[in-house]
Amino acid sequence: MTTAADIMHPGAQWVPATETLDRVAQLMRELDVGALPVSDPTDPNERMCGIVTDRDIVIGCVAAGHDPARVTAGDLCKGTPRWVSADADVDQVLREMENNQIRRLPVIDENKRLVGIISEADLAHHLSDDQLAQFVESVYA
Template sequence: MTTAADIMNPGPQWIPATETLDRAAQLMRELDVGALPVSDPTDPRERMMGIITDRDITVRCVAAGHDPSHVTAGDLCQGTPRWIRSDASVDEVLDEMESHQIRRLPVIDDDKRLVGVISEADLAHHLSDEQLAHFVERVYA
């Protein structure tokens, strides 16, 4: 059985909730990624408090007239972060992403530590054409 660990990108880069969005955008450019998990710097276990995307920075900060050098990653984190265990099946991954209409899904290990992220590109490399079409239909509906 293919698991989340088999299809994820390992070793995701964190950004602290206290870091500004201009730095987040720079880090995204350096890493060539479109999203960063946000960590709670007050939690010694570095737990994830959310995820921010390049689109969040553009739409919710810059287009809203805010200065990204004065808005933090934590300011954009809303709601409960979604994640999946590394031993979850591909069907569970798809269900989580489809039911919440998300395009990137953090992966955690047994100790609830972030070990990877699954993106649409990862799915495209591991799903059948039929599975991928169903995913796209559900997430973009």
């Protein structure tokens, strides 16, 4: 059985909710990623409170006329964060992404620590053509 841990991109990094968006964007550039999970620095377990994408920064901050040096990652986090366990099977991963129409999914271990992220590119490398077509249809519909 293929699990989330098998298909994820390992080594994902958190940014604290207090981090400014200009720094988040710089970190995205350095890491060559389009999204970063956001942790709640007031939580001693550093639990995820959301995820910020490059698109969020452009649409939710820059295009809205806000200064990314003054807006934080936490300011953009909305809704309930979605994630999957590292031992989840591929069907569970796809269900979570499809049901929530998300393109990136953080992966956590048994201690609730971030261990990776699954992106569309990761899915493309590990799914059959039929599975990938169904995913694209569900998420982009």
